[in-house]
Amino acid sequence: MKERLLDLIRAELRSRFDRLSRAAKEAHAAATDPGSKAEGKYDTRSLEASYLATGQARQVEELAQDVAAFEAATLRDFGPDDEIEAGALVEVDLDGESSWFLLAPAAGGLELEWEGRDITLLAPSSALYGRLLGMKMGDSAENPALFVSEVM
Incomplete structure (x- = not known):
């Protein structure tokens, strides 16, 4: 019964991973683009792009761990007398x-x-x-x- 739920979670996590990976690659490209070089001491575009790229890369890594956890996961069915534990x-x-x-x-x-x-x-x-x-x-x-x- 829960196999369809597990499939739905896996599909959602993969979709989020794909979207976030693309966004992280774009942020990295923007951070390393020669055109984003600071034009003055108050121009922080490249620094902001670098922070964004770093944060998104960290999120991609965390999401990859979530995807891996659910690829290996199984969810057993629980009855009304069972104690609640992981997978319930x-x-x-x-x-x-x-x-x-x-x-x-x-x-x-x-x-x-x-x-x-x-x-x-x-x-x-x-x-x-x-x-x-x-x-x-x-x-x-x-x-x-x-x-x-x-x-x-």
Whole structure:
């Protein structure tokens, strides 16, 4: 069941990687172009282009790691009595608002739509990821109020 979700995540990450890679190459070209050489002491175009190229290169590297993590990932199905762990798709009532989260190996914060659900990926570094680990369907916690309504 989750194989289609995994395919969707992989496709989205690859698409973002391709777009960001192209943008990073363009930023690098702009930073190294002889025409961007400073024309005076207050002309910072080349410096700004260099900062942009460096930041985008770092983002490309991080996204490549996310793509690799999902290429190797598998997502097992969970039942209502299973403890939440990595790979669980969880519906949570968080302070009165229902949300779907996937405890993912990487790409925290990525949002996508799958089978009529808006799903947000939680990376292991997320505080909510840590709070959900070990919980089961029907469990609740306080501060903020959290109720696990479904686990898949």
